[in-house]
Amino acid sequence: MPRPSATIELERLKTLLAGVNSFGFDPATGGYNRPGFSGADLDCRTWFSAQMQADGLKVWSDGALNLFGRFGPPDGPCIMAGSHLDTVVNGGAFDGALGVCVALECVRALKDAGLEPDRAIEVVATSEEEGRFGGMLGSQAITGEVTAGWIDGAVDADGIRLGAAMAASGLEPGHILDAARPAGSIAAFLELHVEQGPVLEQERLPIGIAEEVSGVCYLELTLTGIANHSGTTPMHLRSDAFAGLAELAGTVPELILEHGTDQSRITIGHVELSPNQPHTIPGRAVFSVILRDTCEEVMRALKSGFVERAAAVAGRHGLSLETTERSWLAPVRLDADIAARLSELADAHGLPARRMPSGAGHDAQTLQGFCPAGLIFVPSRAGISHAPEEHSDWEDIVQGANLMLQALIDLSGASR
Numbered sequence: 197m198p199r200p201s202a203t204i205e206l207e208r209l210k211t212l213l214a215g216v217n218s219f220g221f222d223p224a225t226g227g228y229n230r231p232g233f234s235g236a237d238l239d240c241r242t243w244f245s246a247q248m249q250a251d252g253l254k255v256w257s258d259g260a261l262n263l264f265g266r267f268g269p270p271d272g273p274c275i276m277a278g279s280h281l282d283t284v285v286n287g288g289a290f291d292g293a294l295g296v297c298v299a300l301e302c303v304r305a306l307k308d309a310g311l312e313p314d315r316a317i318e319v320v321a322t323s324e325e326e327g328r329f330g331g332m333l334g335s336q337a338i339t340g341e342v343t344a345g346w347i348d349g350a351v352d353a354d355g356i357r358l359g360a361a362m363a364a365s366g367l368e369p370g371h372i373l374d375a376a377r378p379a380g381s382i383a384a385f386l387e388l389h390v391e392q393g394p395v396l397e398q399e400r401l402p403i404g405i406a407e408e409v410s411g412v413c414y415l416e417l418t419l420t421g422i423a424n425h426s427g428t429t430p431m432h433l434r435s436d437a438f439a440g441l442a443e444l445a446g447t448v449p450e451l452i453l454e455h456g457t458d459q460s461r462i463t464i465g466h467v468e469l470s471p472n473q474p475h476t477i478p479g480r481a482v483f484s485v486i487l488r489d490t491c492e493e494v495m496r497a498l499k500s501g502f503v504e505r506a507a508a509v510a511g512r513h514g515l516s517l518e519t520t521e522r523s524w525l526a527p528v529r530l531d532a533d534i535a536a537r538l539s540e541l542a543d544a545h546g547l548p549a550r551r552m553p554s555g556a557g558h559d560a561q562t563l564q565g566f567c568p569a570g571l572i573f574v575p576s577r578a579g580i581s582h583a584p585e586e587h588s589d590w591e592d593i594v595q596g597a598n599l600m601l602q603a604l605i606d607l608s609g610a611s612r
Contacts, residue, residue: 202309226584227286232324259371260337261323268316273383280325288586313608330523335562340376394579403549404573409561411527415485418518423479435514437481455497461488528561531568
């Protein structure tokens with residue numbers, strides 16, 4: 197039987213993404229600033245909600261501020277599709293937002309073609325995926341993984357608590373727990389995302405199909421020494437927190453060689469020095485450590501090895517050490533049947549596709565523990581992401597979007 201005819205309208209998709217990116221744009225840097233629960237993030241969600249309402253979808257938000265738009269039967273399990281609208285600080289135009297826009301454009305294409313799904317399609321814009329407060333709050337709330345204790349302890353890099361950020365916008369943090377979906381309410385989840393790496397571009401391939409997603413461990417470490425005069429304190433009598441941090445950072449390549457794999461990543465991305473003055477020895481260094489790998493056993497070995505090295509460095513420099521685990525997301529194997537079906541659909545439409553791991557975390561990895569999940573990648577120019585230079589070519593995007601559309605037709609049983 198021939199597949200029902202429906203196709204992505206590229207200019208409409210471009211317009212939708214441009215509308216999302218009118219929120220939080222910084223003309224000075226060319227980047228986008230929609231951190232979770234910021235004013236720009238909330239305004240963007242309100243705007244996107246109105247777009248879905250105008251398309252005739254049933255629209256609502258849950259207690260975690262996840263945004264949903266349902267197309268099709270009002271009852272029964274859905275096929276969920278989407279990604280996130282929040283960004284890192286000074287992030288790019290495509291990360292997350294493209295996946296949400298593609299999901300809505302797929303529904304619009306189905307409506308244009310007069311196709312109705314037997315199983316409802318829910319467009320989702322998850323909240324706080326970028327981990328401002330650690331983890332992936334929106335999708336973890338959907339799957340029931342968030343606890344009251346985690347909410348109470350969640351704090352961002354500037355010391356702002358999740359509860360305070362939500363309360364400032366009139367939101368109740370305790371309602372996050374109400375966002376947990378009933379078992380069986382989501383039959384499958386599909387996400388389209390920019391690769392955020394260089395592989396597809398280097399191999400000149402338009403489509404990636406993720407088979408597994410790296411886990412993510414977020415540690416916060418504090419080295420505390422003695423702040424003192426930089427001119428009067430001899431080098432061998434210092435307790436220099438930054439010197440300890442610098443030595444520790446230098447051990448990362450050796451640690452990965454000893455315990456890691458070709459999928460291992462360790463990043464020290466946020467550092468606060470105190471007093472942070474030119475003529476004063478730093479007495480305190482607070483810094484983030486993000487560890488990733490596709491194997492949980494390797495992740496645990498990397499974490500243990502890093503903390504052991506930190507303790508040894510602290511001892512050599514006369515520093516105290518404090519270590520806090522902010523979040524742990526285990527690596528995940530995505531649904532093999534969905535990955536195989538995506539590959540079949542790509543082949544049927546003449547789209548060369550590569551099966552590959554994902555080094556970045558995505559909502560798909562969280563939702564895989566709740567329902568079968570699939571993840572489609574489109575190439576990223578030069579592999580750059582989380583920066584204003586992030587870019588994906590529209591000729592690649594439209595091919596990935598049409599693959600998503602065909603997958604939704606297939607999974608939802610859409611027909612005339």
